[in-house]
Amino acid sequence: MDTTKRFRGITAPLWPIRYKPLPDELLSSWLVRLAHGHGLKVQTFCNLIFGNRLQVWNRDIDRLAPSWLVDTLALHTGTSLAAAYGTTLKVYDGILFHNPRPSGHLNWILSLKIYHRIREGFGQQFCPLCLAGDATPYFRKAWRLSLSTTCPWHRCMLRDRCHACGAAASFFRMDFGIEAGESDDETITVSRCHECTANLAAAPTMAPAVADxxxxxxxxxxxxxxxxxxxxxxxxxxxxxxxxxxxxxxxxxxxxxxxxxxxxxxxxxxxxxxxxxxxxxxxxxxxxxxxxxxxxxxxxxxxxxxxxxxxxxxxxxxxxxxxxxxxxxxxxxxxxxxxxxxxxxxxxxxxxxxx
Ligand SMILES: [Zn+2]
Ligand SMILES: [Zn+2]
Known part of the structure; x- marks a missing residue:
């Protein structure tokens, strides 16, 4: 499909691909899946929908939950607003923190330290076994919490970086290096390291260190x-x-x-x-x-x-x-x-x- 056809589909009230958020899925993960589902690079997809003026990737969208973004995804995928906002870290307001400020420190929410898209912090954790078990790999909200250090399902330590190259996990950057036309929506998944393309789902797991x-x-x-x-x-x-x-x-x-x-x-x-x-x-x-x-x-x-x-x-x-x-x-x-x-x-x- 060429980009013109894709563009036409994307401006329709309902997009050709209307994935709904998966259980506990993060907004950014949902957005990346939608882009790849349309056979588009994340950046291309965002530019088509939001234009160049509204920058998606130089901010922590999961934490900020910008309404222009969440409302748009909800509208074009036929997802309820409640489910769409349920993908953001705002759902923890009143549980983990109170009256969040747009920037600065927020209790229990891992810092990503975003400077113009380059995430310097290791604030995006993941469980390799959860990713490996997913029919469609995706990132969970719980993995952004400083409270989470282990996977309650697999009883292993979470990871916060690529096992092969040590790069921080930042799945939205994984297709930045791929040229237009080169992308193949069957093979692009959020579980690839953006730096070296290692499969994060295959990362070795460790049993949690027990202090008590x-x-x-x-x-x-x-x-x-x-x-x-x-x-x-x-x-x-x-x-x-x-x-x-x-x-x-x-x-x-x-x-x-x-x-x-x-x-x-x-x-x-x-x-x-x-x-x-x-x-x-x-x-x-x-x-x-x-x-x-x-x-x-x-x-x-x-x-x-x-x-x-x-x-x-x-x-x-x-x-x-x-x-x-x-x-x-x-x-x-x-x-x-x-x-x-x-x-x-x-x-x-x-x-x-x-x-
Ligand atoms: Zn797990
Ligand atoms: Zn890597």
């Missing part, structure tokens, strides 16, 4: 609850907020906070973070580091009152760190913090409020 078996189990449960079809319970949402706060405390560079060192020592683990490193947001840490810190954080959650008490007693943190910079801390957490500080037991809320 119970913590790892609960971590997988929490991540599964977030990725599930129905929204997680308020309890899970609250626990995620506390876990995220503990992760931030573990990364604090304040001299008075040594929570990470304390927790690593408890589990006889080596610090995965360079001692000279500047403070890095949790969402910019690499997969292996997050995997360790998350288990330490969930280990705290599993017996929060007593483990907070111990951490304060050994001087790993002070009581005021536990609520500082933690808007919307759950009531049960506030109560537990009060109880973890024996000499403040009488008036925890009054004293904590003052802190």
């Amino acid at each position: 078996a119970d913590a790892l189990e609960k971590l997988v449960e929490m991540a599964s609850a977030v990725a599930g079809r129905s929204p997680p319970s308020q309890r899970v949402i609250d626990e995620l907020a506390v876990l995220r706060h503990l992760c931030a405390l573990m990364l604090s560079t304040r001299h008075s906070i040594a929570l990470r060192q304390h927790l690593l020592a408890v589990h006889s683990l080596v610090d995965p973070i360079e001692p000279t490193a500047k403070r890095i947001p949790f969402e910019s840490l690499d997969l292996a580091t997050r995997h360790v810190l998350l288990q330490c954080g969930v280990w705290m959650l599993n017996d929060l009152g007593s483990r907070l008490g111990t951490a304060v007693r050994v001087g790993a943190l002070r009581y005021n760190h536990l609520l500082r910079d933690f808007d919307g801390a759950p009531d049960w957490y506030r109560t537990m913090v009060g109880m973890a500080i024996p000499h403040r037991k009488g008036h925890p809320s009054r004293r904590l409020a003052r802190a």
